[in-house]
Amino acid sequence: MALNDLRPVYVIGIGMHPYQNVSETPYGVLGLTAARAALDDAAIAFSEVESSYIATAMLPLAPGRAILRHLGATGAPLVHIENASASGSAAFRQACIDVASGISDVSLALGVDKPKNSLKGERIAGVPFLAEDYIVPFTHFAMLADNYMKTNRVSPEDVALIAVKNLRNGALNPYAQRRQERTLEEVLSGKSVSGSITALQCCPVGEGAAATIVASGDAIHRLGIDPGRVIRVAASATRSQRVYDDAPRYDSMLTQETTALALRQAQRNPAQLDLIELHDAFSIEELEYVEVMGVVPDGQAVSALKDGMFDIGGKCAVSASGGLIAMGHPVGPTGLGQINELTLQLRHEAGARQQPDAKIALAHMVGVGSICYAHVLERP
CATH class of the missing domain: 3.40.47.10 (Thiolase/Chalcone synthase)
Structure with missing residues (x-):
């Protein structure tokens, strides 16, 4: 049910x-x-x-x-x-x-x-997880970014454009932790956290x-x-991680399953979404997730980004709040902050970051890669 x-x-x-x-x-x-x-x-x-x-x-x-x-x-x-x-x-x-x-x-x-x-339960579970000390979250996502860039022939500059967009949106949000717009050069010139991912491409x-x-x-x-x-809350879906054929991309595979379930419950399709707030703890996640959600075909997220599709005023505004990269990620409140942003947008009360004529929106959140939630909200 x-x-x-x-x-x-x-x-x-x-x-x-x-x-x-x-x-x-x-x-x-x-x-x-x-x-x-x-x-x-x-x-x-x-x-x-x-x-x-x-x-x-x-x-x-x-x-x-x-x-x-x-x-x-x-x-x-x-x-x-x-x-x-x-x-x-x-x-x-x-x-x-x-x-x-x-x-x-x-x-x-x-x-x-x-x-x-912030001690993860896995560390004290008494059952060893052999990769825990070697593949920390930012390394995992840096590896995903490297694979995405090689597969789709895009550059670190292309991935960093996600942070540029979301920091621009966050500068308009009075509740955001980062409220300063940044150029591509500023995003790329920051300290490397892992691989091509710089500090401004990670959530605070x-x-x-x-x-x-x-x-x-x-x-x-x-x-x-x-x-x-x-x-109206038109749908609520949640799934937990299972074994996937594309194991390193478990976050994306779990996202694909959960958002498809939520959209099916709401009797909507990805093309109908006016807004998405998603888990962009690292810049590469937004590119991965909009593709597996079906908002754009595989490998087309960067070109859609450059065309302004995900901007406020574009076909589907992604992270109009600034996302985790700019809005911030205080962990406990983060998923509710997404719901609140989408509610403001669907009420048409979001001010300078208002997505025009917004009617249907999706909130997406993952937790340590093992669980995923998706909610569809609609303006009655």
């Missing part, structure tokens, strides 16, 4: 604390800022929220209660979710399931993180928070919420 087999779910409120470098700001302040903004945006009281899902990846045990108690001790169910980079996406899906199934009429998904503890990991409130149609009517500002 898919989400769209149940009752409709709508995003009714969004809120953010800007993503930023690590600071002395307590995580509680980060989370409360986003949660209160989402409640204000929805124009409802916290007492109307019937369940909450708190997404974190690096905070200590059960931080959500320390945040939500300042909004009110309502006794509503509270669940903490950790799913690596996809923690926020997982929390959003669970909130949607609550509402779609009729368990709740209004549900809150809140992501908040500060980089206190800082701190921040994002909150999203979803509700049923009944709740929208009962609470007097403006129906002109709600956004």
Whole structure:
């Protein structure tokens, strides 16, 4: 059974604390800022929220209660979710399931993180992973970039254009961690992290928070919420990694499966997408993912990029928020930040980075390569 087999779910409120470098700001302040903004945006009281899902990846045990108690001790169910980079996406899906199934009429998904503890479970699982000390994430993606360039006869300059585009978009986003536009020369002149990937082609990991409130149609009517500002969650899909024929590209193969499932649920095809927010922790990922999603044919992402297809105002704006490269990647909130950006865009409230006449959008997130989430949002 898919989400769209149940009752409709709508995003009714969004809120953010800007993503930023690590600071002395307590995580509680980060989370409360986003949660209160989402409640204000929805124009409802916290007492109307019937369940909450708190997404974190690096905070200590059960931080959500320390945040939500300042909004009110309502006794509503509270669940903490950790799913690596996809923690926020997982929390959003669970909130949607609550509402779609009729368990709740209004549900809150809140992501908040500060980089206190980023130890991967694999390192302490007691079962050795032989490549762990040799193929760290940036090396893995540098190898993918090298293979992509050789296969498709493109250059490091071509790959770096992704960072140029996303940093340009991030400069327009008041919530982005990196808010400075950069030239191609500046992107390429930075320190090499691994292979051809430079520092500005990698996402910064800082701190921040994002909150999203979803509700049923009944709740929208009962609470007097403006129906002109709600956004339909048309599909929610998730998959975990399996064994692939093209093993080094497991991130891409998993993305292909999951986004195809989400689009099928929504009864949409890639050509209908006006916007995509995707997991561009490294520049090469955007080129890989738009191809496996079916937005462009294999090997055509660079030419489409150069033609402006993925720009704001292009056929399909990719990472209009600035993506992980510019918006930042505080881990727990990241997937919810994507949902909030797409909600702004579909409401036509995104200001200088507005994709014209946006109606259909896709949010995509992977977590340490092993899990993937995809959501389709639509303007009713």
